[in-house]
Amino acid sequence: MSSIILEAREIRYRYPRGMEAICGISFHIRKKEKIALVGPNGAGKSTLLAMFNGMIRPDSGVLLFDNQPVRYDTASLRMLRKRVGFVLQNPDRQIIAPTVYQDVAFGPTNLGYPEQEVKRVAAQALRHVGLEGFEHRPPHQLSGGEKKRVAIAGVLAIDPDVLVLDEPTSGLDPSGSEDIMELLDELNHEGKTIIISTHNVELAYPWVDRAILMLEGKILEEGIPEKAFGNPEYVRRAHLSLPTLLELHIELQKRGFHLQGKKPHTVLDMMQAIETLFEKTYSSASPGAITIYNVDRHSPESFSSWHSEHSWVSIGAMGTRAKQRAENERIHLDFTYGVIDKCILRALLGENSLIMTTETMVDRVYQRVDSYVKESGIPIVVNMMEGGLP
Amino acid sequence: MFEELLEDIAQKNGLREVNTNLKLATGLGAILLCLLSSSYFPPLFIALVLTGAILFLARVDPKTYAELFIVPLWFAIMSVAGIILISGGQDIFWKWNILPSFSLSVTRESINQGIFVFCRVLGGMSALCFISLTTPMTTIFTVLRQCRIPEIIIELMMIIYRTIFILMDQVVQIYTAQVMRLGYSTVKESIHSCATLCGAAFIASWDAGEDLIQAMDARCYTGKFAVLGENRPVERGPLLALFAFLSLSAAIVIFSGNSTII
Numbered sequence: 001m002s003s004i005i006l007e008a009r010e011i012r013y014r015y016p017r018g019m020e021a022i023c024g025i026s027f028h029i030r031k032k033e034k035i036a037l038v039g040p041n042g043a044g045k046s047t048l049l050a051m052f053n054g055m056i057r058p059d060s061g062v063l064l065f066d067n068q069p070v071r072y073d074t075a076s077l078r079m080l081r082k083r084v085g086f087v088l089q090n091p092d093r094q095i096i097a098p099t100v101y102q103d104v105a106f107g108p109t110n111l112g113y114p115e116q117e118v119k120r121v122a123a124q125a126l127r128h129v130g131l132e133g134f135e136h137r138p139p140h141q142l143s144g145g146e147k148k149r150v151a152i153a154g155v156l157a158i159d160p161d162v163l164v165l166d167e168p169t170s171g172l173d174p175s176g177s178e179d180i181m182e183l184l185d186e187l188n189h190e191g192k193t194i195i196i197s198t199h200n201v202e203l204a205y206p207w208v209d210r211a212i213l214m215l216e217g218k219i220l221e222e223g224i225p226e227k228a229f230g231n232p233e234y235v236r237r238a239h240l241s242l243p244t245l246l247e248l249h250i251e252l253q254k255r256g257f258h259l260q261g262k263k264p265h266t267v268l269d270m271m272q273a274i275e276t277l278f279e280k281t282y283s284s285a286s287p288g289a290i291t292i293y294n295v296d297r298h299s300p301e302s303f304s305s306w307h308s309e310h311s312w313v314s315i316g317a318m319g320t321r322a323k324q325r326a327e328n329e330r331i332h333l334d335f336t337y338g339v340i341d342k343c344i345l346r347a348l349l350g351e352n353s354l355i356m357t358t359e360t361m362v363d364r365v366y367q368r369v370d371s372y373v374k375e376s377g378i379p380i381v382v383n384m385m386e387g388g389l390p
Numbered sequence: 391m392f393e394e395l396l397e398d399i400a401q402k403n404g405l406r407e408v409n410t411n412l413k414l415a416t417g418l419g420a421i422l423l424c425l426l427s428s429s430y431f432p433p434l435f436i437a438l439v440l441t442g443a444i445l446f447l448a449r450v451d452p453k454t455y456a457e458l459f460i461v462p463l464w465f466a467i468m469s470v471a472g473i474i475l476i477s478g479g480q481d482i483f484w485k486w487n488i489l490p491s492f493s494l495s496v497t498r499e500s501i502n503q504g505i506f507v508f509c510r511v512l513g514g515m516s517a518l519c520f521i522s523l524t525t526p527m528t529t530i531f532t533v534l535r536q537c538r539i540p541e542i543i544i545e546l547m548m549i550i551y552r553t554i555f556i557l558m559d560q561v562v563q564i565y566t567a568q569v570m571r572l573g574y575s576t577v578k579e580s581i582h583s584c585a586t587l588c589g590a591a592f593i594a595s596w597d598a599g600e601d602l603i604q605a606m607d608a609r610c611y612t613g614k615f616a617v618l619g620e621n622r623p624v625e626r627g628p629l630l631a632l633f634a635f636l637s638l639s640a641a642i643v644i645f646s647g648n649s650t651i652i
Contacts (some may be wrong), residue, residue: 075606081607088605089606090561093598096552096606106615107610110610136528137401138526141398155609
């Protein structure tokens, strides 16, 4: 287990002339964790998030960052804010400069980076969120999802260890929300700790490592998603709804189906549980193969030659740059979210599939498929696409 | 209520990628020549060339451009009518003595003067339109910095620029909400709604200000605003075009002298 990066001990906070927003909360967050704070409006989620980068100072209790108590003098706050990036709920409130580039460069400039370095990190941050070529656009001409990405890029440019996002998917369409969640996944994979607040249980449930259920300034339940979302009574009190998969699992068990293994996290887990239950095996067809198209290494030509031989496969793209590449090359995508699981599902049906992804995410595909193969004993083959490799 | 702002047109005009200094030089040079000229012809020539540039090079919608011209054009026509009637001269075409000490007249000199002023207005307007339709504000910040305008002023301008659009959004939303609930159906109602709109806009701007400080602090603000803006390199084509335009206009200014239309 990795070390603790953020810890709260009995923190309390009361708004001036208002009610107590945080009533004695203790918890800890480890490095590289994906955490979601969930709860109804007014539960104190945003207040708690604003404490993580020192924008709100608790009335009592201690907040520790990297095992040091947070100090509230200007210099310490600056250091804290360099390491804890905060993305506000409303990107219009977060974006302050007249062009996208100037906004993303705001943080690095204030940290005193030399001009060349500012240019480099800003370009890199924009590339990360898939907004290359948007440098000179004024923010008021962008769509909601694009604004959100600019806001995230502005924070990424200062390269924080922890990213705190208040309602990252609010006001976005379902596919936009999925894209943002995947971007956060990608960032997490690169080693950043991610803390979000959200109402969207269906998106949070398969995504988080741990969830913290909040109600009236207190922690109601905390733990792995199956546990945090698994208690119908708590979920109801927190004005949320059970994730569909968990509800289905509970209902099946009530009807006397004893599903094996852990509670389902994804559709794939559920399928596996049901299939073990009915002892259905894949004797009829051998499982399909998954091919990886690494957009950082493979050339578009090697893809088109591959695609001409395998024109009927499903294609999924994982990661912002992979999706961008697909758009540029006019590749029709069948999946854009939960890609690995969907490809495994296809493979189980005996169909082949292709995953477009970036260098950093290639391991992820192997890990996920390997762990599935170990668990289920069904041999699914992952290939690297041929050609273009140095 | 607010359809398309000039800034939005400027952000996607055909000359956006041309060096900002060249575009500003074109507009400002044109205004200067309009003022230096003492004949009606050079401003007219400048107006025609710049209008051509706006419509064909910058590809601005002709209708939008015409609408932009309507208000100042009305103003110009009224003033010119006044000038023609009031300013006197030797060669009288028509005269009306209203009062013993005051008369209205149309003379050769007054017509020439009126047309001269009118052409100047056209020339000046088209030059201003050229700047505002081809040069987005975001690129002007860079030029201002090159001109050694104090950083604090540029920073304020940048923040104001960004805030205008946020505030504008808010105002449009409140206004729509008012219209949907018949806020402007009677005169009395309109006054009331307008007052509420102003109040709400004030509160919104106050909030936006507080959020701005938070957003800046959250990204380690120490008093620096990235002004590393964009500017395109000076290219040969636009530079030659600018040079040709200004020297041709200057030549016309010199050679047309005091020539008049009648």
